[in-house]
Amino acid sequence: MARAVSIVVNVVDAKGKASKTRIFAPTTMTVAQVQTWGVAVAGWIADLSQAQVTRVSVCLPVDITVGNTLKTVANALSDVGQKALFIWNSVLAGFKLKFNMPAFDESKITANDETVYQADAAVAAFVTAVETGFSTTNDGTVYITNSRGNNVDTLDYAVEKFRNI
Amino acid sequence: MALSVEIVYTVKDSTPKGESQMSIFVPVGLTNILSYLEVARSFVGFADFLVSGKFLGIAEICFGVDISGLANNTLDANSDVEEIGEFIFATEDNNPVIVNVPAIKEDIVLANSHQIDLANANVASFVTGMTTGVAFQPTDIGERDIVNLRTATERFRNSGSTK
Numbered sequence: 001m002a003r004a005v006s007i008v009v010n011v012v013d014a015k016g017k018a019s020k021t022r023i024f025a026p027t028t029m030t031v032a033q034v035q036t037w038g039v040a041v042a043g044w045i046a047d048l049s050q051a052q053v054t055r056v057s058v059c060l061p062v063d064i065t066v067g068n069t070l071k072t073v074a075n076a077l078s079d080v081g082q083k084a085l086f087i088w089n090s091v092l093a094g095f096k097l098k099f100n101m102p103a104f105d106e107s108k109i110t111a112n113d114e115t116v117y118q119a120d121a122a123v124a125a126f127v128t129a130v131e132t133g134f135s136t137t138n139d140g141t142v143y144i145t146n147s148r149g150n151n152v153d154t155l156d157y158a159v160e161k162f163r164n165i
Numbered sequence: 166m167a168l169s170v171e172i173v174y175t176v177k178d179s180t181p182k183g184e185s186q187m188s189i190f191v192p193v194g195l196t197n198i199l200s201y202l203e204v205a206r207s208f209v210g211f212a213d214f215l216v217s218g219k220f221l222g223i224a225e226i227c228f229g230v231d232i233s234g235l236a237n238n239t240l241d242a243n244s245d246v247e248e249i250g251e252f253i254f255a256t257e258d259n260n261p262v263i264v265n266v267p268a269i270k271e272d273i274v275l276a277n278s279h280q281i282d283l284a285n286a287n288v289a290s291f292v293t294g295m296t297t298g299v300a301f302q303p304t305d306i307g308e309r310d311i312v313n314l315r316t317a318t319e320r321f322r323n324s325g326s327t328k
């Protein structure tokens with residue numbers, strides 16, 4: 001049994017509070033069919049809801065264990081509330097990419113400091129991979145981008161952050 | 166400016182409910198869907214060494230849908246996402262599939278009841294689309310076809326603390 005494709009409809013109400021709903025579709029569909037389906041679903045939600053549809057996404061499941069040997073068990077002291085915040089410069093000056101990496105490995109934080117230890121081999125490999133892009137079969141080197149589509153260029157800084165409990 | 170494609174990963178820690186998501190973005194203009202898969206897999210191959218939790222084996226690649234032509238997409242001053250239309254559909258093997266519509270319109274809920282008015286044209290259109298499909302059949306998460314509606318009722322989510 002395969003995991004279905006999701007159509008996620010995001011809405012916001014008059015208080016500014018966001019919510020979303022998710023509807024599934026078979027993986028046998030074409031991308032064009034999924035897009036058509038996404039518009040149809042958004043139309044239904046708009047007709048039934050007093051809130052405003054702000055965004056619709058079609059999400060395809062991808063098995064990321066292919067080609068990777070990922071950890072199968074979380075470390076005993078792992079905590080998703082302990083994160084590393086990575087801020088990256090993009091090719092468009094001033095427009096950055098920010099993401100948090102949850103359950104960041106404490107051993108990769110500089111001692112007596114909050115900065116991510118960039119001399120660590122795994123951290124350095126990760127930073128280099130993001131800065132130099134990822135090789136693809138049909139599209140050459142692909143860089144991750146900020147939400148505006150600007151390619152990531154260099155790491156600005158990376159620090160440890162804690163989520164409120 | 167086209168919005169980027171989002172790749173969403175889920176990380177779990179050692180506690181039963183400890184789960185969080187992280188996202189990266191990639192360009193919309195790649196020519197081949199395989200490229201998105203390759204980037205998603207390559208990135209996590211490096212990131213896995215940096216986390217003490219574990220990445221779930223399934224990530225999601227999310228493409229934005231153009232909704233600029235959407236009709237009736239207006240914000241009502243009384244809208245409240247905590248007032249939900251709960252539609253419980255069933256698959257061909259009778260598994261329930263719950264679709265919650267946030268901020269359900271009050272005028273499609275029957276008077277003095279929590280039942281949603283299935284005779285309402287918009288409700289009927291939604292239910293028909295979900296049970297008969299638009300070129301294909303909607304499914305549950307395991308790709309089992311949805312074939313009928315069991316119930317449709319109004320529900321209320323607890324209001325959260327403002328602190």
